[in-house]
Amino acid sequence: MKPIPYTALEKAMLPLDGTIAPYVPAILDAYARIVPRARWDEIEMFDYTSGSCLMPMAFAAAGAARVTVNDAAPRSHLAAAFLFGGRKIDPARVEALLTAKRPRLRPHVPTFHFACDYLTAPVCDVFDRLYHADAPAAERAGLRYLAVRWALGFAPSMVDGFEILYTHDPAQLRTIRDVDWRPYLARAANPRKILRALVRDLNAAIDALGPRRFALHLGDMKDLAKTLRPRVPCFVAVNPPTRGLDEYTIDDQLVHSLMANRWLPLSRSRETHLDFWVKRVDAALRHLPRGAHFMVWGGDGSMSFEACKKVWEIYGSPLFISRLGTRDTAPGWGIFEAHKNGV
Numbered sequence: 577m578k579p580i581p582y583t584a585l586e587k588a589m590l591p592l593d594g595t596i597a598p599y600v601p602a603i604l605d606a607y608a609r610i611v612p613r614a615r616w617d618e619i620e621m622f623d624y625t626s627g628s629c630l631m632p633m634a635f636a637a638a639g640a641a642r643v644t645v646n647d648a649a650p651r652s653h654l655a656a657a658f659l660f661g662g663r664k665i666d667p668a669r670v671e672a673l674l675t676a677k678r679p680r681l682r683p684h685v686p687t688f689h690f691a692c693d694y695l696t697a698p699v700c701d702v703f704d705r706l707y708h709a710d711a712p713a714a715e716r717a718g719l720r721y722l723a724v725r726w727a728l729g730f731a732p733s734m735v736d737g738f739e740i741l742y743t744h745d746p747a748q749l750r751t752i753r754d755v756d757w758r759p760y761l762a763r764a765a766n767p768r769k770i771l772r773a774l775v776r777d778l779n780a781a782i783d784a785l786g787p788r789r790f791a792l793h794l795g796d797m798k799d800l801a802k803t804l805r806p807r808v809p810c811f812v813a814v815n816p817p818t819r820g821l822d823e824y825t826i827d828d829q830l831v832h833s834l835m836a837n838r839w840l841p842l843s844r845s846r847e848t849h850l851d852f853w854v855k856r857v858d859a860a861l862r863h864l865p866r867g868a869h870f871m872v873w874g875g876d877g878s879m880s881f882e883a884c885k886k887v888w889e890i891y892g893s894p895l896f897i898s899r900l901g902t903r904d905t906a907p908g909w910g911i912f913e914a915h916k917n918g919v
């Protein structure tokens with residue numbers, strides 16, 4: 577059985593705070609002990625909260641018959657549109673866009689006009705040449721995802737997010753003690769080298785996924801779950817935020833503003849963390865047919881793992897449970913088998 581090329585997939589996935597990507601190999605290993613890999617070409621994989629897209633990519637690379645991907649965030653939908661679109665990025669097109677004196681771009685507001693607190697003018701110029709390139713429609717998902725990956729690479733880490741640029745003078749930035757701006761400046765100074773490597777990594781993932789059947793959605797899983805009807809055999813990933821939506825809104829403000837080509841205001845969810853999670857877990861699991869397998873994560877938010885497990889057990893029986901530590905507060909994940917025929 578061909579091993580799943582995690583290294584290639586992890587290089588192409590969308591960097592994201594709050595991802596469970598580090599646990600995806602263990603999750604798929606556990607599932608392979610429940611359903612042998614040799615039968616994965618019969619299963620349909622659903623990811624209601626695809627985020628980094630690593631898990632649906634791994635299932636696709638492992639031979640799943642069909643993969644349905646959803647997330648409510650445009651950054652993940654863009655990632656999925658490229659990663660599951662089967663169309664590689666043309667390195668020559670990227671080179672031409674980066675070196676052209678006046679590249680042909682679609683009408684847009686220069687990104688530096690609204691993102692200058694986080695991205696310098698040269699960094700924004702490269703972003704605009706890729707994201708707003710007047711390229712054939714079939715190439716746009718690749719160029720835009722490449723642009724987003726270029727910009728996200730200027731965050732020291734996805735956990736801490738972007739640092740504010742209190743000056744745009746490189747000499748002054750180098751003298752700042754509390755933030756090491758050298759990696760940022762080095763990246764900004766070598767766009768062609770950085771992007772050549774990124775194009776290689778992204779195209780390698782397209783090769784690893786191969787021609788598969790994909791369905792992409794962008795929306796609230798609560799609504800999508802009313803229309804999707806998974807059939808057995810299937811694997812359904814359900815991993816909504818455990819501490820509500822607000823922290824994602826803040827984390828995503830820059831990337832979504834870059835994609836919207838204007839600075840987006842922050843907003844606050846009107847649902848409690850608990851309501852948000854329970855409503856979405858219920859919506860996704862209540863429609864599953866008996867025998868469906870679902871993967872869930874919990875315990876690192878407003879509910880303890882045991883409290884989450886009580887909710888999951890309304891819909892299914894645990895086949896595999898993994899906790900990240902022995903404390904009661906330790907989060908974890910599980911693979912369950914649905915025991916009721918969906919309502």
Ligand SMILES: C[S@@+](CC[C@H](N)C(=O)[O-])C[C@H]1O[C@@H](n2cnc3c(N)ncnc32)[C@H](O)[C@@H]1O
Pocket residue numbers: 592594595596597624625626627628629630646647648649652795796797798815816817818821824856
């Ligand atoms: C905890 S993250 C996990 C993502 C993914 N499983 C991963 O490991 O990369 C939760 C994801 O849910 C998405 N999300 C938040 N609210 C959602 C909703 N109502 N419907 C669908 N996705 C949602 C977020 O954008 C985020 O990508």
